Amino acid sequence: MIRIKKYVAAATVTAAVLAVPTGAYALTSGGTSSTPSASAPSAKSVGESAAFGASDASAASGAGVRPADQAPSIRVVAPGERVKAAPGVRLWLTEEGKYWSTPDMDEQFRSVTDGNLDLSTPGVSRQSESVGDRYFHSGVYYGSRAAARVEVTTRTGRTVRASMVELAGKPGWGAWYTTTELPPVAKVLGPEGAGTGRGTDSGAPVDFIRSVTLYDTAGRVLATLASPGN
Numbered sequence: 001m002i003r004i005k006k007y008v009a010a011a012t013v014t015a016a017v018l019a020v021p022t023g024a025y026a027l028t029s030g031g032t033s034s035t036p037s038a039s040a041p042s043a044k045s046v047g048e049s050a051a052f053g054a055s056d057a058s059a060a061s062g063a064g065v066r067p068a069d070q071a072p073s074i075r076v077v078a079p080g081e082r083v084k085a086a087p088g089v090r091l092w093l094t095e096e097g098k099y100w101s102t103p104d105m106d107e108q109f110r111s112v113t114d115g116n117l118d119l120s121t122p123g124v125s126r127q128s129e130s131v132g133d134r135y136f137h138s139g140v141y142y143g144s145r146a147a148a149r150v151e152v153t154t155r156t157g158r159t160v161r162a163s164m165v166e167l168a169g170k171p172g173w174g175a176w177y178t179t180t181e182l183p184p185v186a187k188v189l190g191p192e193g194a195g196t197g198r199g200t201d202s203g204a205p206v207d208f209i210r211s212v213t214l215y216d217t218a219g220r221v222l223a224t225l226a227s228p229g230n
Contacts, residue, residue, distance in 0.1 A: 073148050074164040074174060083165060085177040086136050093167055098140050098175040102131050110140055112173050117142055119172055122222035124150065124214045134179040137162070141214050142173035144222050149215040150176040155183075155208055183208030 077083060077093060085091040091100040097111040110125065117123065122143035129136055141147050141164070150162040158180070166174025207227035214222045 074166055076168050077165045079167060085138065085163070086131060086134060086179050089131055089136055089177075091138060091165070091175060091177055093165060093175055095167070095171075098138070100138055100177075102129065102136065104131070105129070112140060112142065117173075119143055122147070122214060124176075124212050124223050124225050126209065126212050126225060128209060130182055131179075133182065135182050135208070136177070136179050137209065137212075138175060138177035139212065139225075140173055141176055141223075144214075144216060145170045145172055146216040146218075147174070147214055147222060148217040149219075150178075151213050151215070152178055152180065153210045153213070154180055155206065155210050180209075 075083075079094045080092055082090045082092050085100065088103040089100065091098065093099070096113050097109060099107055099109050101107045108127075110127065111117075112119065117125070117140065119142050124139055124141045126137060126139040137152055139150075141150055147164075150164060151159050152162055153159045160178050160180055162176040162178035164174055164176045209227050211227065212225040214224070216222050
């Protein structure tokens with residue numbers, strides 16, 4: 001069995017965070033924030049597979065509606081199956097939640113069983129961290145068996161479609177992941193670390209990720225996680 005060595009630090013969606021270090025957010029469609037688990041169960045590897053890469057998404061056609069997927073977009077994985085989410089990054093699922101590791105961080109964990117996520121209401125969470133010359137993002141989507149797409153929008157206006165994985169049997173939750181370019185520090189943090197347009201003494205840096213949006217199979221918005229400052 002593998003002992004979990006690292007845990008994700010909690011942050012509410014109303015708190016500003018630095019753009020590059022790991023951050024954690026969670027929001028349901030009703031606007032309720034949640035925090036990660038303080039403890040983590042163990043996981044066992046049962047294999048490894050490659051499934052990384054993301055594509056830019058086209059602009060929305062109509063308010064809150066995206067074109068429906070023409071083919072299944074969620075990959076079903078076995079419990080503990082390692083997925084190559086990005087160069088040097090592994091992500092896997094168990095019935096307890098999402099695990100991932102990077103070259104700089106040992107195994108990290110996001111629980112779906114500790115009560116911090118309301119699995120009866122559609123929502124999406126996010127953790128972000130720099131990995132090499134890329135910015136790696138992942139999270140949990142939950143609360144709907146009709147979930148079909150996750151899109152990440154940066155403050156530069158770029159929208160990226162994330163990859164999605166879940167366990168067999170339509171458990172009502174799964175994990176998403178993608179990468180973007182690293183945020184330009186001067187543009188994101190502003191003079192002396194202040195947020196763009198917020199003055200030099202605000203101490204409130206602007207998050208490089210503007211939003212994470214979860215869509216259903218018909219292209220309708222199930223939930224949106226907007227970063228602080230939007």
